[in-house]
Amino acid sequence: MAAKTLTIDGKEISAEEGATILQAAEEHGITMPTLCHLDGVYDVGACRLCLVEVAGTPKLLPACTTRVTEGMDVKTDTERLRKYRRMTLELLFAERNHVCAVCVANGHCELQSLAYSQGMDHVRYEYRFPHWEVDNTHPLFGMDPHRCILCTRCVRACWHIEGAGTLNVSGRSAGSHIITDLNQPWGLADSCTRCGKCVMSCPTGALYYKGSTVSEMERDRSKLEFIVTAREKKQWIA
Template identity: 60%
Template sequence: MAVKTLTINNRLISARESDTLLDAAREVGVHIPTLCHLEGVSDIGACRLCLVEIAGSNKLQPACVTKVAEGMEIQTNTEKLQKYRKMIVELLFAEGNHICSVCVANGSCELQDLAVEMGMDHVSLAYQFPQRDVDLSHERFGIDHNRCVLCTRCIRVCDEIEGAHTWDMAGRGHNSRVITDLNQPWGTADSCTSCGKCLMACPTGAIFSQCSTVGEMAKERSKLEFITTARKERKWIF
C-alpha cells in the first residue's frame, strides 16, 4: 500500500493512502474534535466539527471524509477553526432542547464535553425551543428527540453492524428527525432486534435505557468497534 507524506500542524508525517486526515491525525496523537464520527462505522461528514484548513484551498474540509494526499499541509487548530467549532456547538444547543441537569447522559455526553472543550460558557444565539416528542413505546429503550443532534450514528450502526436498518432520517432542514420503520413508534417497529447498539452509538442522551435516571447513562462505544474489527478479521467463525 502506498504511503503519503504530508504536514499536520507543521509536523511532517506519513500515512497510508487509504487514510483520511482524521485517521492520520489520530495516528500521530493530534486531536481533532468530532461528533458524528464513530469508530466501526462509515463516515459522512455531518457535524462539521472536524473541519481543517488545507494550504492552497479556500474551503475548510471535514477531516473524517477527506483522504490524505502527497504534500498536503494541514492546520487543525487555528483561531478560525476554533471560532467555527464553537459556533457549531452553540448552534446545536440553540436548535434543540438540551437541559444537561436533567439528562440521563449528564457527565457522559459528547456534546457536553465538546461545549467544555470549546470554552462555551453560554449560548449567544437565540434558542429555537422546538416542540419535539419523547417516544417510550419500546419496552426497554426510549428516544427523546429534544436531545437528538442528527449525527445519524444510530442509523449507521443499525444498518452497518446490526443489519436491521430500523432507523432512518425523515424531513428536511429544521424538520429533520430520525425515525423507525417508516415513522412508526419505536415499540411497533418489527425490524428492531432490541440489540441496544443504537443506544451505545448515541453521543447524547437522545437514545436511552428506560431503567436509567439522571446522570446514569454511561455507554460502552468501544464494543461497536470491537464487533466490526472481529468480523473484518474473521475472528468469529460459525
C-alpha cells in the same frame, strides 16, 4: 499500499494511502473535535466540527471524509477553526432542548464535553425550544428527540453494523428527525432486533436505556469496536 507523507499542525507524519486526515491525525496523537464520526461506520461529514484548513485549498475540508495526499499541509487548530467550532456548538445547543442538569447523559455526553473543551461558555442565539414527542414505546430503549443532534450515528450503526435498518431520517431542515421503521412507534417497529447498538452509538442522551436516570447513562462503546474489529480485521479483542 503506498504511504503518503504530510504535515499536520507542523508535524511531519506518514499515513497509509486511502486513510482520511482524521485517521492519520489520530494515529499520531493529534486530536480534533468530532461528533458525527463513529469508528466502525462510514463517515458522512455532517457535523462540520472536524473541518480543517488545507494549504492551497480555499475551502475548509472535513478531516473525516478527506483522504490524505502527498505533501498535504493541514492545520487543525487555528483561531478561525476554533471560532467556527464554538459557533457550531452554539447552534446545536440552541437548536433543541439540551438541559444537562436533568439529562441521563449528563457527565457522559459528547456534546457537553465538547462544549467544555472548545470553550463554548454561552449561547448567543435564540433558543428554538422545539416540541417533539418522546418515544418510550420500546421495551428496552427510549428516544428523546429534544436531545438529538441528528448526527445519524444511530442510523448508520443500525444499518451497517447491525444490518437491521430500523432507524432512519425523516423530514427536512429543522424538522428532520429520527424515525423507526415507517414512522411507527419504536415499540411497533418489527425490524428492530433490540441489539442496542443505536443507544451505544448515541453521543447525547437522545437514545437511552429505559430506567436510567440523570447522569446514569454510560455507554459501552467497546462492544461496537469489538464487533467491527472482528468483522474487518478478523481479530477478537479479548
